[in-house]
Each structure stands twice: as C-alpha cells, then as structure tokens.
Amino acid sequence: MIEAISFKKIKIIEVLSIVALVLVGTKLSYETIIRNEILEAKANDLWERSFPLVAPRGLILDRNNNALAINNPTYSVAVIPFQVVDKENAARLIAPILDTKEEVIYEKISKKASIIRLHPEGRRISLAEASKINDLHLEGVYLINDNERFYPYGESMASLLGFVGIDNQGLAGIESYYDKYLTGVDGTLNYLTDAKGGLFENKSSRIVAPLDGLNLNLTLDIEIQNVLEREMSNAWIKYNPKEIIALAIDPNNGEILGIGNRPTYNNNNYQDYDQEVYNRTLAVFSSFEPGSTFKAITFASALDAGVIDMDNDYYYDKGYEIVAGVRIKSWKKGGHGLQTFLEVLQNSSNPGFVEISRRLGKDRLYAYYKKFGVGEKTGVDISGENKGIMFSYDKYGPLEQATSSFGQGVSLTAIQLATMFSATINGGYLYTPHIAKSIYTSQTNEIVYTFPSTPKRQVISKEASDKMRRALECVVALGSGRKAYVDGYRVGGKTGTAQIAENGVYQDGRYVLSFIAAAPMDDPKVVIYFAMREPKNTIQYGGTTVGPIMGSILREVLPILKVEKRESPINREYNWDDVKSYEVENYIGLEKNKVKSKYFKFAYFGEGNKVIDQLPKEGELLKEGSTIMIMLGE
Amino acid sequence: MYQNKRYSLYITFITFLLVVFGVFMVYSASSVWALAKFNDSFYYLKRQSLFALLGGIGFFIMTKISSDFLYKNATKIMIVSLVLLGLVLIPGLGIERNGSRSWFGIGPFAVQPSELFKIAIVIYAAKYISTHFNETKRLKGFLSLLLMMVIGFVLIMLQPDFGTAIVILSSLVLMMFITKLPTKYFVMMGGVGVLMIVALIIMAPYRFQRITAFINPWSDPLGSGFQIIQSLYAIGPGALLGNGLFASYQKHFYLPEPQTDFIFAIIVEEFGLVGGIIILIAFALLFIFGFKLALNQDREFDALLITGLLGLIMVQVIINLGVVVSLLPVTGITLPLISYGGSSLSVCLCSLGLIASRK
Numbered sequence: 001m002i003e004a005i006s007f008k009k010i011k012i013i014e015v016l017s018i019v020a021l022v023l024v025g026t027k028l029s030y031e032t033i034i035r036n037e038i039l040e041a042k043a044n045d046l047w048e049r050s051f052p053l054v055a056p057r058g059l060i061l062d063r064n065n066n067a068l069a070i071n072n073p074t075y076s077v078a079v080i081p082f083q084v085v086d087k088e089n090a091a092r093l094i095a096p097i098l099d100t101k102e103e104v105i106y107e108k109i110s111k112k113a114s115i116i117r118l119h120p121e122g123r124r125i126s127l128a129e130a131s132k133i134n135d136l137h138l139e140g141v142y143l144i145n146d147n148e149r150f151y152p153y154g155e156s157m158a159s160l161l162g163f164v165g166i167d168n169q170g171l172a173g174i175e176s177y178y179d180k181y182l183t184g185v186d187g188t189l190n191y192l193t194d195a196k197g198g199l200f201e202n203k204s205s206r207i208v209a210p211l212d213g214l215n216l217n218l219t220l221d222i223e224i225q226n227v228l229e230r231e232m233s234n235a236w237i238k239y240n241p242k243e244i245i246a247l248a249i250d251p252n253n254g255e256i257l258g259i260g261n262r263p264t265y266n267n268n269n270y271q272d273y274d275q276e277v278y279n280r281t282l283a284v285f286s287s288f289e290p291g292s293t294f295k296a297i298t299f300a301s302a303l304d305a306g307v308i309d310m311d312n313d314y315y316y317d318k319g320y321e322i323v324a325g326v327r328i329k330s331w332k333k334g335g336h337g338l339q340t341f342l343e344v345l346q347n348s349s350n351p352g353f354v355e356i357s358r359r360l361g362k363d364r365l366y367a368y369y370k371k372f373g374v375g376e377k378t379g380v381d382i383s384g385e386n387k388g389i390m391f392s393y394d395k396y397g398p399l400e401q402a403t404s405s406f407g408q409g410v411s412l413t414a415i416q417l418a419t420m421f422s423a424t425i426n427g428g429y430l431y432t433p434h435i436a437k438s439i440y441t442s443q444t445n446e447i448v449y450t451f452p453s454t455p456k457r458q459v460i461s462k463e464a465s466d467k468m469r470r471a472l473e474c475v476v477a478l479g480s481g482r483k484a485y486v487d488g489y490r491v492g493g494k495t496g497t498a499q500i501a502e503n504g505v506y507q508d509g510r511y512v513l514s515f516i517a518a519a520p521m522d523d524p525k526v527v528i529y530f531a532m533r534e535p536k537n538t539i540q541y542g543g544t545t546v547g548p549i550m551g552s553i554l555r556e557v558l559p560i561l562k563v564e565k566r567e568s569p570i571n572r573e574y575n576w577d578d579v580k581s582y583e584v585e586n587y588i589g590l591e592k593n594k595v596k597s598k599y600f601k602f603a604y605f606g607e608g609n610k611v612i613d614q615l616p617k618e619g620e621l622l623k624e625g626s627t628i629m630i631m632l633g634e
Numbered sequence: 635m636y637q638n639k640r641y642s643l644y645i646t647f648i649t650f651l652l653v654v655f656g657v658f659m660v661y662s663a664s665s666v667w668a669l670a671k672f673n674d675s676f677y678y679l680k681r682q683s684l685f686a687l688l689g690g691i692g693f694f695i696m697t698k699i700s701s702d703f704l705y706k707n708a709t710k711i712m713i714v715s716l717v718l719l720g721l722v723l724i725p726g727l728g729i730e731r732n733g734s735r736s737w738f739g740i741g742p743f744a745v746q747p748s749e750l751f752k753i754a755i756v757i758y759a760a761k762y763i764s765t766h767f768n769e770t771k772r773l774k775g776f777l778s779l780l781l782m783m784v785i786g787f788v789l790i791m792l793q794p795d796f797g798t799a800i801v802i803l804s805s806l807v808l809m810m811f812i813t814k815l816p817t818k819y820f821v822m823m824g825g826v827g828v829l830m831i832v833a834l835i836i837m838a839p840y841r842f843q844r845i846t847a848f849i850n851p852w853s854d855p856l857g858s859g860f861q862i863i864q865s866l867y868a869i870g871p872g873a874l875l876g877n878g879l880f881a882s883y884q885k886h887f888y889l890p891e892p893q894t895d896f897i898f899a900i901i902v903e904e905f906g907l908v909g910g911i912i913i914l915i916a917f918a919l920l921f922i923f924g925f926k927l928a929l930n931q932d933r934e935f936d937a938l939l940i941t942g943l944l945g946l947i948m949v950q951v952i953i954n955l956g957v958v959v960s961l962l963p964v965t966g967i968t969l970p971l972i973s974y975g976g977s978s979l980s981v982c983l984c985s986l987g988l989i990a991s992r993k
Binding site for chain 1: 666808811812813814866867869870871872874883884888902907910914917918922928929934948951952955959960961
C-alpha cells in the first residue's frame with residue numbers, strides 16, 4: 001500500500017484540470033457564440049480590401065436641360081502590388097505608355113499597400129492609352145472607369161460654373177458652391193485577401209454600387225446667356241474695357257437667367273490662369289458706384305413715400321443746386337429748365353434728384369436705401385459676393401444724401417442693383433437672387449429639391465411700382481435711354497455713367513458705363529444689366545455707348561422669353577384720333593401778358609414778368625385743352 | 635490488473651487519435667506559410683509525419699521500459715540532461731531561434747534538450763520523493779531535489795525559455811503536492827512564486843506587456859496584443875461549426891506560425907465550437923484515465939511518475955488553450971500532441987508511453 005501519496009490530493013488535481021478545461025470551453029463558447037458577430041465584423045475589416053468604383057459627378061444643366069458641365073469617360077490605372085509577379089517587367093511595359101520613367105512606376109508598384117493608383121501619370125488616361133495597357137494583360141494591373149469633367153461652353157460661364165480638381169472635387173464656382181449635391185458617393189468592389197494582399201480564390205466579391213451625384217438645373221437660360229456672351233465679346237473687342245459685366249434676371253422671382261463677365265478663362269484648362277481670374281464672378285464680386293442707374297431706386301422711394309407726383313409736380317433745373325456749400329451741377333449746361341419729376345428722371349437731372357432727396361429727408365432716404373439692400377449682401381448662391389458700400393447713418397450728411405440720390409458715394413454690385421431695380425417694377429418685392437433651380441437624380445429623373453424663390457421683403461407699394469414701370473418706360477421712349485429702344489417692345493430702363501473713384505478721388509476720364517433695362521413694361525419678364533469699366537475710344541456716356549448694346553440684347557432676348565410685340569401707349573398718346581393735338585409755340589422771352597393760345601391753358605410758376613421757360617417745349621404735340629407750364633423770372 | 639489495462643488502452647487510443655488529427659491540422663494550418671516559405675505546401679506535414687512516426691516508436695519503446703530500470707538510472711538520466719542543458723547554451727553548439735538558444739542542430743532537425751529535461755526531472759523527482767518519503771513531511775526533505783530543480787530552472791531561464799520553466803516548475807509542485815507535505819508549504823511556495831514572477835517582470839518589462847495585452851489586446855493591436863487579436867479573429871468567426879475543412883482565413887499570413895502555438899485557433903476556425911469542445915473532451919479523458927491509472931498504482935514511484943508526466947502535459951495543455959482563448963497572457967507554449975514540433979511531440983509521446991505502460 002502506498003504510504004507517501006495522498007489519494008485525495010490526486011483527486012483534487014484531477015478535478016482542477018477538468019475545471020480548467022471547462023473554463024477554456026466556457027471562454028471558447030463566449031468568443032464563438034456571443035462575440036461571434038463583433039469579431040467576425042472586425043475580422044472582415046481585416047480581410048476585406050476594396051477597389052474604388054468612381055461615382056459620376058452630377059451634371060450641371062440650364063433651365064431647359066441643356067448640359068453646361070458633363071462627364072467624359074476616362075480611365076485610371078490601379079495596381080494590386082502583391083498580384084504583380086514581375087514588377088520590373090511590369091514597370092518597363094507600363095512606363096512608356098504613361099509617358100513616364102520606369103523607376104517611377106517600379107517604385108510605386110513596389111509599395112506595401114493592398115491597392116495603388118498610379119497618380120498622377122495613370123489618372124485620366126486616354127482611351128488609346130487604356131487599351132494599350134489592357135493589351136499587356138498584366139496580372140494585378142487594372143483599369144478603373146473614371147470621369148473627366150468637361151465644359152462644352154468653355155470660356156462662356158467659366159467664372160460661374162468653376163471647375164473640379166483631380167478627384168472630381170468642386171474647387172470654384174457652382175462646382176464648389178453646390179459640391180455636396182454634385183458629388184456622388186464612390187462605391188467599392190470589396191474582396192477578401194490574405195495578409196499579403198493576395199486574392200482568395202473562389203471567394204465572391206461584394207459590390208457597393210457608386211451613388212451618382214445629383215444633377216443640378218440652373219435658372220440660367222443658355223440662349224439668353226449666349227446673347228450676353230456674344231455682346232460681351234463684341235464690346236470687349238470694340239471698346240477694350242477693363243471689365244464687362246452682363247446680367248439677366250427674372251424680376252418676379254430673382255432667378256438669374258444669364259450672368260457673365262470679361263475677362264474670363266477657359267475652365268477646361270483652369271491651370272493656365274491666375275486665381276484672380278477664375279475665382280471671381282464679377283457680377284457678384286465687383287462693386288462700383290452705380291451712377292445714374294441708381295436714380296431709379298431714389299425715384300421709386302420718392303414715389304412710394306408720396307413726396308412727388310411725377311406728372312403734376314414740377315422742378316425748375318437751373319443747372320445746379322448748392323448743398324452744404326458744394327455746387328452740384330446738371331450734366332447739361334444751364335440745366336434742363338422746368339420739368340415734371342418724370343422728366344427729371346428722363347433727363348437724368350442731378351439737381352432734380354437733390355430736390356427729391358431733400359423732400360425725402362435723411363431718415364426716409366436712409367431707410368429706403370437700407371430696405372432696398374444697399375450695403376447688404378443679396379445672399380445669392382454664388383461664392384465671393386461683395387456687400388458693396390453704404391454710408392453709416394452718422395456720416396450720412398446733407399451732401400451724402402444729395403450725392404447718393406443720384407448714385408454717387410454708394411457702391412453696388414451688379415447683382416445688388418439688378419435685384420433692387422427688380423423690386424421697383426415687380427410690385428415692390430425684394431427677392432433673393434439665385435442661380436440654382438432644382439436638383440434631380442440621374443437614375444430616376446425625379447426632382448429631389450426645388451430651390452425656393454421667396455421675397456425677402458416688400459420695399460415699395462404696388463402703386464409706386466406701377467408708376468415706376470411707366471416712368472422707366474418713358475426714360476427709354478423719350479429720355480436718356482432712347483438708344484435702347486426696341487421697336488415694338490415696351491422697354492424701360494435707366495442709363496448710368498459713373499466716374500471711378502480711387503482712394504476717394506474721382507479719376508479723370510475713367511468711367512463705368514452701364515445700362516439697366518427691363519421689358520415688357522406692362523408685365524416685366526426680364527431685367528438686364530450691362531456695364532463696362534473704362535471702355536476706350538467712345539463717348540463716356542452710358543446711354544450712348546451701352547444703350548445700343550442693350551437694344552440688341554433685348555431684341556434677341558425678348559423673343560426667347562416669348563414676349564409678344566406690342567406698341568407702347570406712350571407713343572400712341574400722341575396719335576389719338578378723337579382729340580386733336582397741336583404744336584406748342586414758343587413763349588420764352590415773352591412778357592407774361594403776351595402768353596396766349598387758342599388750344600391750350602397756361603399755369604404760371606415763379607416770380608417775375610418774363611417767361612424764362614416753358615413746358616412742353618416748342619414744337620411738341622399737345623392735346624387740345626392741355627395746360628402749358630410757364631416759368632416766370634426777371 | 636484488468637482495469638489498468640483498459641485505462642492504458644484508452645490512453646493509447648486517445649493519444650494517437652490526437653496525434654493523427656494533429657498531423658492533419660498541422661498540414662491545414664501550415665500549408666499556406668509552407669508554400670510561401672519553402673515553396674512546398676507539404677513541408678510541415680512531411681516533417682510532422684516523421685516526428686509522429688519517431689514519437690510513435692518512442693511511445694512503444696517506453697512501454698517496454700520497466701519502472702525498475704527508470705528507478706535505478708534516474709540520477710544518471712538527470713545528470714545527462716543537465717549536461718545537455720548546459721551545452722546548449724554554448725554558442726556554436728546551441729542554435730538560437732526566436733531569441734532563445736534552446737536547440738541542438740542534428741542534420742535538418744533541431745532537438746530541444748529542455749524537452750528531455752522535463753522527463754528526466756520528473757523521473758528523478760519520483761525516485762527522490764518515493765525514497766525520502768519519510769522526510770517529505772518537512773520541506774528540508776526536498777533540499778537536494780530543490781537543488782536539481784533550481785539548477786535546471788536556471789539553465790532553462792538562461793536560454794531563455796520562460797514557458798518551459800513554468801511547466802517544469804508546476805509539474806514538480808504537483809508532485810510535491812500529492813505527498814503528505816502540509817499545505818502551508820504550498821501557500822508559502824505560492825507566495826515565493828508570485829515574488830519570482832514579479833522579479834521576472836521587473837527584469838524584462840516585455841513580459842508585463844504580454845500580461846496586460848491579454849486583458850485588452852486592442853490597447854496595442856500591432857504590438858503585444860497582435861497575436862491574441864489574430865487568435866480571436868480565427869476563433870470568433872468560427873462560430874458553432876466553423877468555416878469547414880481548410881477554410882481558415884487567418885492561416886493566410888494573418889496568424890503568425892499558425893501550426894505551432896495557435897493551432898487550436900485554426901481548429902476552432904475550421905471546425906467551430908463543436909470541434910474545439912471535442913478536443914477539450916479528448917484531453918479531459920486523457921487526464922481522467924491518466925489519474926485513474928496513477929491512483930491504481932502499487933508503488934509510490936509509479937504513482938509519482940504518472941502524476942509528474944501527466945502534470946507536464948496537463949499544464950502545457952491548459953496554458954496553451956488558456957492563451958489561445960485569451961484567458962492567459964501569451965507564453966509561447968505549444969499544444970501537446972497537436973502543435974507542430976519534433977522534440978515536443980516525441981517527448982510527449984514518450985511520456986505517454988511511460989504513463990500507459992505502468993501496470
């Protein structure tokens with residue numbers, strides 16, 4: 001019998017060994033059953049490699065689905081290094097096709113990575129290069145479908161549309177602003193590999209399909225854009241200015257129908273240009289004194305406030321007004337004489353606007369300009385918007401009030417001016433201008449989102465706006481904007497000639513010539529703005545130089561917008577058959593008691609016994625029984 | 635005794651079942667690495683088959699060796715193995731692998747003298763305890779055994795082979811435990827053991843990292859936690875029934891040397907929880923029949939010998955499986971009978987041969 005051994009202790013060891021194995025079994029069950037999913041997911045991450053499937057970027061189209069930015073199919077070369085058996089040979093064969101050095105390729109395909117894209121030499125290669133590589137039948141060398149952005153219109157709209165980088169990421173313009181919609185989600189081809197990157201045989205791969213980017217419809221109309229572009233190109237050659245801006249918007253909702261500028265660049269080769277050129281959409285970036293075009297805003301404010309009756313209130317333009325000791329002159333030597341306020345606008349009389357600003361007074365004038373959005377970004381969906389310049393209330397003295405009323409001292413971008421001008425004729429609503437109309441999926445053509453057109457606020461009353469339409473139509477039909485008159489269409493607008501100020505000093509001979517127009521005036525469908533900065537070899541006057549350009553733009557744009565031709569009642573007024581019209585005689589220089597007529601009545605203004613001015617002027621046709629205004633003086 | 639014969643038969647049967655399955659799994663686990671390293675996917679299979687054959691021969695030779703022979707020559711065997719342990723440390727004679735100088739090179743094979751030492755010290759301890767059992771009530775009675783143990787332990791730690799040292803130490807403690815030595819000494823020894831482990835960690839801080847790594851392997855996924863994570867990535871996806879034969883992913887270069895320390899992970903990956911539990915049951919049965927055999931012995935020497943040899947295998951199995959399922963820190967101990975390794979397999983089979991033949 002064994003004496004030295006404890007049987008009990010052997011039993012204890014036996015039990016302990018079984019307990020230990022049970023513990024192992026328990027932990028094993030825990031890892032295989034309870035933690036199975038977690039561990040399998042983690043392990044899958046380890047085993048799975050993915051091959052990129054490039055998602056096509058969304059297209060950019062105009063409002064009628066004409067493509068402005070498209071994708072051209074190209075190829076990129078991808079290499080799975082582990083699968084390339086003879087790397088030197090592969091490098092030797094690939095290098096000449098991609099026009100690079102053997103060592104460069106060799107170094108890249110020898111990297112320890114599961115997958116390598118030959119960047120940049122193997123990115124976006126041509127179909128010919130791709131088929132050459134395909135013909136090599138090299139194991140581990142793959143061609144991936146890729147896309148290259150292409151802009152069919154090149155230089156036109158380049159600033160607006162912008163461009164994308166090598167990975168199709170939006171870098172400028174619309175491409176950048178709406179990148180999140182346009183960018184798709186790249187898919188992957190997932191496959192399992194061993195730790196060295198080798199493919200498992202007979203293991204199925206899993207495809208995560210790429211999600212195409214969303215297509216973006218702009219509010220832009222390519223036909224209108226083409227008209228603007230052509231006129232800009234012509235003016236660029238003819239007048240050799242520093243900048244040209246052209247803008248067309250729908251006054252009823254703020255939709256931008258056309259927008260462009262010179263200088264421009266070709267966004268298909270954006271690398272060849274300066275950042276300054278391609279980052280600036282001048283219609284939103286460039287701000288300058290609007291000059292007389294701004295009188296429309298002042299005039300609308302005065303109509304809304306009721307401080308003038310444009311047909312029955314009179315102003316005598318003696319050629320100047322003195323404000324705070326400064327003489328503000330009329331552009332016409334000696335002034336325009338006696339005018340209704342409508343004629344003040346038609347003649348673009350600066351002293352007349354000084355009078356309007358006085359009638360409104362500081363507070364109202366300031367409040368109207370603020371309401372119209374002077375010095376405030378419009379919030380347009382184009383990057384790089386400038387807010388322009390507006391006086392602070394404290395510094396808005398009598399002289400500032402006077403000059404700002406005719407567009408000096410304030411600074412506006414084209415988009416600001418077009419937006420506030422729209423408000424004067426659309427019933428009084430200030431809209432947020434915008435270029436994006438809607439986005440839709442390329443798979444189902446289903447509209448995902450429509451960008452809203454909501455007015456920011458009402459600035460003037462509908463009545464004031466109605467009067468503005470007639471006033472602006474008169475400017476074109478009878479006043480300073482005559483050169484923009486288009487036969488058969490009811491066009492309204494205002495010219496602008498602004499001297500350029502640098503460091504607070506007006507520069508001799510350097511002007512921004514501009515014209516803002518709308519049509520048809522009984523139901524405005526479009527507002528067009530055209531401005532040239534420092535044009536050469538021309539009369540430095542907006543009406544003379546830009547007027548005809550505006551005329552030819554409207555002549556083509558209005559049929560595009562399907563605006564019917566109709567005669568303006570302003571011209572018809574003189575041709576009524578039931579009331580006879582007679583020519584006005586000259587009364588200037590006569591004594592007051594010598595003023596007589598068979599057909600007309602007279603109303604007298606001023607102190608004195610001698611007629612110094614009359615309205616209407618000699619030779620104009622006037623209905624029988626009408627009143628002729630007589631200005632008396634000494 | 636008829637009962638003992640039956641236990642011997644069971645032990646032999648389970649042993650060879652595990653060895654055959656092991657050879658098969660070594661092939662499954664190693665073929666990918668073997669192809670990459672030696673351009674021969676059967677490289678490890680061929681060698682392990684040879685080791686199994688040699689081990690099998692060893693097993694049957696051991697069954698022919700009588701207890702008397704072992705008893706008489708215990709000291710000689712002990713001295714020879716100590717000398718070999720000393721020699722393997724001499725550069726030029728010993729071959730260094732993975733930072734440990736533990737092998738003698740013989741032709742294309744390498745032999746680990748520490749494996750032989752495991753058996754030698756168990757035989758020696760069995761003899762020593764059985765002859766000095768009267769003194770074994772006091773710790774003083776173990777002095778010369780302890781001396782041998784310390785020499786062997788130091789020599790093995792010089793290689794260094796921490797895992798083997800722990801296995802040998804544990805096995806000897808088990809042998810002493812089953813004597814009538816009061817339990818308080820084991821409590822003391824436990825204290826000393828903890829102090830030693832602390833000392834060893836202070837000597838080599840990488841061991842501490844290994845210990846923390848098994849608690850949260852993801853704290854250092856590319857360093858000390860790497861092997862544990864890779865092991866769990868094999869086990870976890872294995873689920874109930876596994877990926878199927880040869881269908882392990884982790885053996886594809888993810889799990890380093892899957893045919894050795896982590897072969898159990900590959901078994902679970904291919905055969906699932908069910909496969910793993912079957913292996914656990916096989917080992918449990920091996921231990922149960924082994925201890926039953928120990929309990930049925932007439933001589934103290936035989937009972938101690940069986941307990942000691944079985945203890946060696948048992949400790950290795952438990953530590954290896956504990957590591958693979960992330961219950962214990964990584965130690966570098968292979969799974970007896972299944973993992974690839976000539977010395978380990980041969981010595982393990984010889985041990986089982988000795989166990990199975992005790993009447």
